[in-house]
Amino acid sequence: MLITFKSKAAADVVMYESHAKPILDLLHKDPARGVITAAEAGDAVALLEQQINASKAHEAAEALARDVNAHHNADTDDHNHEKIEAVSFSARAYPLLDMLREAKKGGYDILWGV
Template sequence: MLITFKSKAAADVVMYESHAKPILDLLHKDAGRGVITSAEAGDAIALLEKHITASKAHEAADALERDVNAHHNANTDDHNHEKIEPVSFSARAYPLLDMLREAKKGNYDVLWGV
């Protein structure tokens, strides 16, 4: 199922529900229908930015661990291609974060499920 975030401040942002749900859970919002008011936007932006910063730190550590395991394992050096990386939380959250920033500037709400 798709969730379409709407605001007068920016173009619609469309996400799969499974990708939007972790973001909305972080913001304590229901995935079915909801609103982030212009008054709530500042707190939502700060929370998302904090979580993105923390997730990027973990991504770097995970990438280093994968590299070490791929090239310094019991079978000596492994030159096989690594698996395709999944899309990170920060990449998924960025379009909504950008919409929230614009909504805050223009004093608009962000809606979905309506």
């Protein structure tokens, strides 16, 4: 299922619900329908930036674990496979973070599920 975030501050941001849910959980918002008011935008930006910074600290360790897993599979040790390129939390969160920043500047709300 898709979630479309709408605001007068920026173009719509569309995300899969499974990708938006961790962000909305962090902000204590319901994925089905909700609003981040202009007054809440500053706190939302700070929380999201803090989570992005925390997730970046773990990206290197996770990438190493994926690489070791791929290269040392017990049944098929294939060294010619394509590298798994996971999309990071920060990359997924950035469009909404950008919208939040613009909403804060312009004093606009962000809505979804309406």
